[in-house]
Amino acid sequence: MIKKILIGFCLFFSALTWAQEGTASPYSFYGIGDVIFKGAVENRSMGGVSVFSDSIHVNLQNPASFSHLKQTTFTVGANYNNLKLNTTSESEKARRTTIDYLVVAVPVSKKFGASLGLLPFSSVGYKIESINDDPSQQSSRYFGEGGVNRFFGGLGYSINAHLSIGAEVNYNFGNISTNSVEFIPTIQYGTRELNSSRVNGVNFNFGAMYNRKVTEKLTLFGSVAYSPESILNLDNERNITTVLVTNNFTVIPQEEGILQKSTSKLKLPSKLVFGTGIGEVRKWMVGTELTIQQSSNFANRFNDINNVQYENSTKLSLGGYFIPKYNSFNRYLERVTYRAGFNYANTGLIINNESINDYGITFGLGLPLGGSFSNINIGFEYGKRGTTNAGLIEENYINIFISLSLNDKWFVKRKYD
Incomplete structure (x- = not known):
């Protein structure tokens, strides 16, 4: 088991060096990109x-x-993300495959549990082209890549059989680069602007979970998590230069360019998540959760983007699971966990006076592996974000996600030498 974990860590760190593009959304142009859902496939x-949390699955949203x-x-x-981008007159498709997280969680004692992990926090990845049919008018091309990764460590403590608390520290790091080229085909030269930001910073997450039986079979669940406002430090570079744009859109710099360097700070808004659920342990559970984020305090990396504003964001989630018979020995499908849910979010992003909303429906399966507690989890999500109003883009997306969860006992004291 230890060898498998070490090999997994090596593979994952190697994957990060490939600078995977986690999104193809033009909305990742703003802020630090698309903030990625921090949660397990389950x-x-x-x-x-x-x-809800149990003894063999990692819940990444509440320490x-x-x-x-x-x-x-x-x-x-x-x-795996399949994205269709629509305007009032055109549509394009894009696909991305990414690693979402790698985590090790250990029960340190009967009351303490700890976890370490690495996952992407935000992602930038867009390619936008606006070519004017009139060669005497301006055309533009925009590119963006990079994002922010997050290394975290968390600790949970059971106060008693009903109440547990936890805390988590996150170190955020990464690089974001954007490239914009503007030109008029009938004029020899155009202009290119390169922006890059090196990002780092620390933030915290605190949580509590509660459960109590309300009848012989039914258990009531409750949870709350809070992330206070924090600061990201940015080292910025901006390079503006004259370029020659060829007929096949190759960009050839014509001079060294003007380099501007600066440092800035970007606020990560505070976030409060609270939810409740009810169910029969190892049988079924339904729950709902509300996320409130003070996104109105957010800002862009640069101050000269004029068509965007931010408002406080909210997200409502509803979902649950069902297990026909968790301890069935001869019918595999009865031991499978069946999951489904729905979510709706006001993202907090306002572009051209239009709020960018996001909603999706989800389904999933938890597939036990042999006679062990390990399992494979598969999920499917269909959703829509944005609008075609005000010259914006509507995104229709399909996500297929999968996780491997391996379980083993560590720190077991041997009875015999």
């Missing part, structure tokens, strides 16, 4: 609901859940 398949683990868990998740 929770994502339930619309993002995280009010209090780490105290519930009874076995060491190693989990890695990946996502």
